[in-house]
Amino acid sequence: MSLLIGDALEWFAENTPEKVAVVGPDGSRTYSQLWSRSCKLANAWSRLGVRKGDRVAILMTNCVKYVEVYEAAAILGVAVVPLNFRFVAREADYILDHSNAKLLIYGGSFSSLVAELKNCPQLLIVADGEAAGRNSYEELLEKESDARPLEKADPDECFYQGYTSGTTGLPKGCVNLHGRFMAQLLRLVAA
DSSP states (O other): OOOOHHHHHHHHHHHSTTSEEEEETTEEEEHHHHHHHHHHHHHHHHHHTOOTTOEEEEEOOSSHHHHHHHHHHHHHTOEEEEOOTTOOHHHHHHHHHHHTOSEEEEOGGGHHHHHHOSSOOSEEEEOSSOOTTSEEHHHHHHHSOOSOOSSOOOTTSEEEEEEOOOTTSSOOEEEEEHHHHHHHHHHHHHO
16 A cells, blocks of 8 residues: 555644644644645535546645645545646636646635636635635535545546646646655655
């Protein structure tokens, strides 16, 4: 059995629950808080129909919720597709279409950009600000259990699908697998 990113977070949540895991402009989370909120987010995605192997796009600036999205993806076995917050609608549309993202999580400050998208997924979660008829990140978390989802990530499935800049043509999707991503993190820690 492979050690995956979600497994590592669970270990830290059990063994160092009160230690601060992440700090951002929107606050901080201990390992137990990060684990709980990430499990709730993964369960919310499951309830909305996101399944192992699906792509979840994210359009936010750096914040604690950004880390929660990556951890929820690691726990559930989905792939994160980050969108550059400087994209115009045409650029975001291309990546949303190419990646076949099933869900888009975005910061409220990007609402006008999201309104311009032609290839926007039907599943939308607003991370902060006014949800205006869309799924609110915090409201979704309030409704969910913090139990680990039953389905676990597959080490041979995509965890992160980043895109090249497209300077020599259209951007190309770069697939990073759950197992290989974790193996690289372990190599960095050991160095």
